Amino acid sequence: MNQAIEFNHIFNKKTPFELLPWQGSQDQLTNHSEKISALINELEKPIWAVKAGSQVFLTDQDGFSAAGSGNHLQAERLAYVPPMALESLGDPAFMQTYGTRYAYYAGAMANGISSVDMVVALGKAGLMGSFGSAGLPPTRIEAAIQSIQQALPGGPYAINLIYSPNEPNLERNLAEMYLKLGVKVIEASAYMDLTYALVHFRVAGLSRASDGSVLIGNKIIAKISRKEVARKFMLPAPEDLLKQLLADGKITKEQVDLARQVPMADDITVEADSGGHTDNRPLVGLIPTMLAVRDEVQAQMNYPQPVRIGAGGGISTPAAALAAFMMGAAYVVTGSVNQACVEAGASLHTRNLLSQADMAEVIMAPAADMFEMGVRVQVLKRGSMFAMRASRLYELYSRYNSVEEIPAADREKIEKTIFRRNLDEVWEETQAFFRERDQKNLDLALKDPHHKLALIFRWYLGLSSRWSVVGEPGREIDYQIWCGPAMGAFNQWVKGTILEPAENRQVVDVGMQILIGAAYLARVRSLAGQGINLASELQMYYPPRLL
Numbered sequence: 001m002n003q004a005i006e007f008n009h010i011f012n013k014k015t016p017f018e019l020l021p022w023q024g025s026q027d028q029l030t031n032h033s034e035k036i037s038a039l040i041n042e043l044e045k046p047i048w049a050v051k052a053g054s055q056v057f058l059t060d061q062d063g064f065s066a067a068g069s070g071n072h073l074q075a076e077r078l079a080y081v082p083p084m085a086l087e088s089l090g091d092p093a094f095m096q097t098y099g100t101r102y103a104y105y106a107g108a109m110a111n112g113i114s115s116v117d118m119v120v121a122l123g124k125a126g127l128m129g130s131f132g133s134a135g136l137p138p139t140r141i142e143a144a145i146q147s148i149q150q151a152l153p154g155g156p157y158a159i160n161l162i163y164s165p166n167e168p169n170l171e172r173n174l175a176e177m178y179l180k181l182g183v184k185v186i187e188a189s190a191y192m193d194l195t196y197a198l199v200h201f202r203v204a205g206l207s208r209a210s211d212g213s214v215l216i217g218n219k220i221i222a223k224i225s226r227k228e229v230a231r232k233f234m235l236p237a238p239e240d241l242l243k244q245l246l247a248d249g250k251i252t253k254e255q256v257d258l259a260r261q262v263p264m265a266d267d268i269t270v271e272a273d274s275g276g277h278t279d280n281r282p283l284v285g286l287i288p289t290m291l292a293v294r295d296e297v298q299a300q301m302n303y304p305q306p307v308r309i310g311a312g313g314g315i316s317t318p319a320a321a322l323a324a325f326m327m328g329a330a331y332v333v334t335g336s337v338n339q340a341c342v343e344a345g346a347s348l349h350t351r352n353l354l355s356q357a358d359m360a361e362v363i364m365a366p367a368a369d370m371f372e373m374g375v376r377v378q379v380l381k382r383g384s385m386f387a388m389r390a391s392r393l394y395e396l397y398s399r400y401n402s403v404e405e406i407p408a409a410d411r412e413k414i415e416k417t418i419f420r421r422n423l424d425e426v427w428e429e430t431q432a433f434f435r436e437r438d439q440k441n442l443d444l445a446l447k448d449p450h451h452k453l454a455l456i457f458r459w460y461l462g463l464s465s466r467w468s469v470v471g472e473p474g475r476e477i478d479y480q481i482w483c484g485p486a487m488g489a490f491n492q493w494v495k496g497t498i499l500e501p502a503e504n505r506q507v508v509d510v511g512m513q514i515l516i517g518a519a520y521l522a523r524v525r526s527l528a529g530q531g532i533n534l535a536s537e538l539q540m541y542y543p544p545r546l547l
Contacts, residue, residue, distance in 0.1 A: 004033045005049070005056040006533045007078055022050040022063035022075040029057035029075070037538055040523050043084050043516070047523065049532045050075035056532065079530035084519045089321075091308055091330035097219065097266060098185065099156045101126030102515055103331035106338045106507060107223065107269070107312055108160035108187050109276070109482060110134035111469050115345035116147045118338065118507050123152040125508040130187040130221075132345070134162035134369070135465065137437070138170075138177060145181050158185040158221060161201070163192060165370065167438045171197040179204055179218075187269075188222045190277040190370075194232050194264060199241040203251045206258040213304065214258045222265040223312060223333075225272065225279040225286065227293050233265035234297040234307050263307050267330070268294070272313030275336040276377045276482035277367065283314050287327045316486035317493045318517025318541050322525075325518065334511065336487040341507040347471025348502075350481050353383045355502035359488030363387045365480070366394040368461035372454045380481040386464050389418045389478065393457040402449035403427075403456065418460055418478075426459050427452070497543040509543075517541035 029050065030036060036058055039047060045060040052075040087095065090103020105128035108114045114132035122129035131148060133141045148157050159178060164171040175197035178186060188198060198220070205218025222233045237259045245251045270290050272283035290309050298306045311324035312333030321332045339346055340354040357380055364376045365387035371394065379387055393414070400406050403423055411423065419426055434442035434455070445452040464480035494500050499513065520541040524534060
């Protein structure tokens with residue numbers, strides 16, 4: 001028997017179509033590895049497994065020809081795998097809601113790493129990307145939105161809105177900008193509670209249809225890793241925020257009534273062990289948990305359209321994507337892998353580091369936007385000392401209440417190695433920054449020495465990610481590069497293929513290879529479930545090999 005295919009007789013339970021012999025020509029059958037792989041990858045075609053003599057073959061011909069038709073080979077039918085369109089992966093309602101071809105989107109990465117070019121490239125291919133607005137000035141965000149809308153007037157695209165507990169005015173202003181510019185989909189990231197800005201965006205888009213149902217004009221996809229936070233997004237907007245928005249004239253009385261009938265989010269992306277903000281939780285535990293919470297809330301609220309649950313964090317290979325779909329994910333989201341693509345708003349040095357990273361070369365470090373709260377983000381350890389230096393700054397912040405309390409030796413060391421300038425100079429730059437961005441935050445720092453210390457330290461944490469984006473010369477060792485272990489899994493998967501070099505990685509190609517590979521593996525698993533065991537090299541899907 002050819003070693004590429006084996007049949008396990010334990011699974012040999014006859015079905016009606018198997019009782020009819022396969023009839024056809026020998027050249028319609030194959031048991032050679034390369035041809036088998038190509039056949040499985042022709043997703044639009046069915047697959048039949050048949051047995052002729054002692055050998056097992058695969059074919060895309062049904063062989064239901066009449067007796068005496070001249071076909072000179074008869075074989076026993078063993079298994080059948082139907083065609084598998086990529087559109088069959090995930091929930092069709094997700095694709096219909098956002099106007100995408102597939103149940104897939106590329107999540108936001110701050111500082112414009114999820115760039116205009118990336119979002120536009122994905123949108124033109126029928127995929128969706130979320131622009132990484134976090135950390136950018138409002139003027140640049142507005143320009144980016146206008147560029148995306150010009151290139152994708154009908155979508156699909158999303159714009160990120162990140163939780164900003166230290167800058168609530170900035171978050172409110174961004175939400176109002178999104179409404180003014182006609183943004184219809186936002187990806188809400190890092191939220192630990194619902195906010196005025198988020199509820200404003202959601203409820204301002206509600207209206208009543210002619211049949212009395214609620215039309216949801218403004219969609220929200222929330223990236224969440226905690227079930228208690230997920231529940232808040234699955235329920236209607238809180239009454240206290242609705243009353244405040246109504247009193248402020250931001251929404252109407254009818255919209256308040258409508259808001260009580262719909263959830264805060266259309267979709268919840270379960271964020272597992274990802275780059276950036278993460279709780280490092282396993283996807284295999286999070287998805288069933290979130291689905292159970294969703295079902296509980298749905299039984300209580302009876303929404304016409306239940307909140308969908310998608311999977312993000314760790315999605316970087318076909319096997320991971322298929323696993324998420326098989327666990328019930330309505331869609332999948334990629335992140336870290338897109339940062340190494342040519343469309344990413346990241347420097348060549350950063351993209352090269354990412355393309356060489358291993359799974360273990362990531363580490364947790366203090367977050368710039370939630371520094372005082374002790375929130376941490378996952379970053380690349382390879383080629384950078386950012387995590388160690390940022391942790392040192394948080395240690396000093398936790399120990400001392402002001403700049404003046406820091407011992408002279410410690411201050412001199414961080415000025416020399418981390419800031420490379422006097423802290424007084426850093427404070428002057430920090431004041432100038434917050435005068436333009438958030439005067440209230442600056443006013444608080446002028447009254448509270450500990451908050452002033454936090455803003456000074458956040459100077460380094462904030463700029464370190466910008467240095468990585470622009471490729472700041474001489475600061476390579478300080479680059480803050482958000483990255484999850486999925487990056488290493490992707491690099492291992494594409495080793496030796498056309499996607500191994502960073503210069504060959506295009507965001508659409510990456511997404512399509514993951515989806516095509518997931519469909520390929522689903523067909524392999526279907527064959528295995530019917531007793532058709534392929535050789536090990538055929539049980540994995542890889543992008544085309546380098547010549």
